[in-house]
Amino acid sequence: MAVKRGDFVRAVREKLENSLEAKASDARFPPYLFETKGEVVDLSGDYALVKFGITPTPNIWLRQDQLEAVDKVDGITPNWMIG
Secondary structure, three states: OOOOOOOEEEEOHHHHOOOHHHHHOOOOOOOHHHHOOEEEEEEEOOEEEEEOOOOOOOOEEEEHHHEEEOOOEOOEOOHHHOO
């Protein structure tokens, strides 16, 4: 999936578990990666930097193929996503 800055995404559990990234660090991923919407804030090669605004956490780099697009809330950017 090709993503661009500003897209809303969610991590795909099946693609993230047992990935190289999971094997290189702690494979216990927090639930918000899969349950909440994140916004793509930067791109570099095959990776996207995703900001999850509801949960006060650092931004995370994920491979674009580990992400799925999700709809914006009511077609607008929610207040918690405005930075």
